[in-house]
Amino acid sequence: xxxxxxxxxxxxxxxxxxxxxxxxxxxxxxxxxxxxxxxxxxxxxxxxxxxxxxxxxxxxxxxxxxxxxxxxxxxxxxxxxxxxxxxxxxxxxxxxxxxxxxxxxxxxxxxxxxxxxxxxxxxxxxxxxxxxxxxxxxxxxxxxxxxxxxxxxxxxxxxxxxxxxxxxxxxxxxxxxxxxxxxxxxxxxxxxxxxxxxxxxxxxxxxxxxxxxxxxxxxxxxxxxxxxxxxxxxxxxxxxxxxxxxxxxxxxxxxxxxxxxxxxxxxxxxxxxxxxxxxxxxxxxxxxxxxxxxxxxxxxxxxxxxxxxxxxxxxxxxxxxxxxxxxxxxxxxxxxxxxxxxxxxxxxxxxxxxxxxxxxxxxxxxxxxxxxxxxxxxxxxxxxxxx
Numbered sequence: 001x002x003x004x005x006x007x008x009x010x011x012x013x014x015x016x017x018x019x020x021x022x023x024x025x026x027x028x029x030x031x032x033x034x035x036x037x038x039x040x041x042x043x044x045x046x047x048x049x050x051x052x053x054x055x056x057x058x059x060x061x062x063x064x065x066x067x068x069x070x071x072x073x074x075x076x077x078x079x080x081x082x083x084x085x086x087x088x089x090x091x092x093x094x095x096x097x098x099x100x101x102x103x104x105x106x107x108x109x110x111x112x113x114x115x116x117x118x119x120x121x122x123x124x125x126x127x128x129x130x131x132x133x134x135x136x137x138x139x140x141x142x143x144x145x146x147x148x149x150x151x152x153x154x155x156x157x158x159x160x161x162x163x164x165x166x167x168x169x170x171x172x173x174x175x176x177x178x179x180x181x182x183x184x185x186x187x188x189x190x191x192x193x194x195x196x197x198x199x200x201x202x203x204x205x206x207x208x209x210x211x212x213x214x215x216x217x218x219x220x221x222x223x224x225x226x227x228x229x230x231x232x233x234x235x236x237x238x239x240x241x242x243x244x245x246x247x248x249x250x251x252x253x254x255x256x257x258x259x260x261x262x263x264x265x266x267x268x269x270x271x272x273x274x275x276x277x278x279x280x281x282x283x284x285x286x287x288x289x290x291x292x293x294x295x296x297x298x299x300x301x302x303x304x305x306x307x308x309x310x311x312x313x314x315x316x317x318x319x320x321x322x323x324x325x326x327x328x329x330x331x332x333x334x335x336x337x338x339x340x341x342x343x344x345x346x347x348x349x350x351x352x353x354x355x356x357x358x359x360x361x362x363x364x365x366x367x368x369x370x371x372x373x374x375x376x377x378x379x380x381x382x383x384x385x386x387x
Contacts, residue, residue: 017069022060033246038052047060054227054230059077062245074222084197087215087235092143095120097124097141098142101156102126106152137167145172148179153363155305160186182203196216201332205248210248261373266304280305302369303367318386322379322380
């Protein structure tokens with residue numbers, strides 16, 4: 001067999017992220033697809049678009065890249081991560097129960113408790129690092145299981161494969177919010193999840209200039225539900241945001257590699273600082289699920305959580321003293337950020353719940369960017385040593 005007849009090797013993730021496929025502008029030969037800034041399409045067009053609320057070339061381009069890097073069959077994009085949450089939960093009915101990992105993103109909890117509970121959808125929370133989750137599933141009999149791993153902001157690692165195996169046996173769909181990892185680090189669908197949810201605002205875009213979300217699945221019926229939700233609830237993104245996210249995605253593997261290298265260096269150097277009560281990083285040997293993290297994740301990621309030996313005012317002052325870490329919501333951008341979860345990302349979570357979980361005034365979450373690692377470490381040390 002000639003070389004030109006040899007079967008082509010499976011494309012690598014970096015290649016998939018850059019070569020997104022169809023541009024819907026073949027007649028121009030454009031390397032980067034344009035922004036299709038139109039609300040309406042003429043009837044009978046070859047691509048079968050009709051109205052941007054129910055589809056747009058920029059949506060399809062981004063969806064193709066995302067399902068490519070996840071090695072999945074289907075993807076639906078939304079205007080934010082919370083819109084992706086809305087799309088999934090709105091597919092349930094009154095009387096259904098979602099069994100959730102006890103440590104979830106605060107805005108997800110707010111959505112469950114302040115919005116969908118009014119419509120009869122119940123939630124139950126459990127620590128899925130506890131092996132008794134099997135008994136909890138039997139007790140609650142949920143319609144859906146909702147996980148994060150690593151969790152936000154405590155960076156707990158859940159055994160996704162084991163949990164999904166039990167859920168699949170019981171025919172219970174599982175959602176894994178994979179925002180902190182993306183497919184570069186772990187692929188929930190390959191571990192048995194039904195749905196992989198991503199806030200594309202974060203690492204996928206990576207430049208803090210666009211909002212977006214996505215749900216990826218291999219299940220055709222769930223894909224149909226996501227398409228229906230996108231159109232009927234008006235959860236569609238804008239063509240411009242999809243264009244920005246597609247552009248940002250091209251450097252996703254490179255950015256995550258650099259951010260993870262920085263985070264690993266900083267975690268090692270800060271681990272024994274006298275003002276840090278606990279440093280939480282999945283690939284830190286002191287992490288309670290270190291071995292699981294090493295087996296489930298390709299690399300440790302770029303999120304670090306610190307429990308400081310400081311009071312609330314001192315913790316805020318520490319955050320404000322930093323030069324290269326902006327005190328801000330969000331994460332995953334090329335720039336480093338620091339977040340105070342109890343008053344920011346988890347401000348809407350009940351105080352008693354936060355206290356039970358250990359999300360207190362002395363806890364901060366670092367999103368490590370692409371700056372020089374030594375500059376970031378120096379910044380953190382100067383701020384810590386000022387106390």
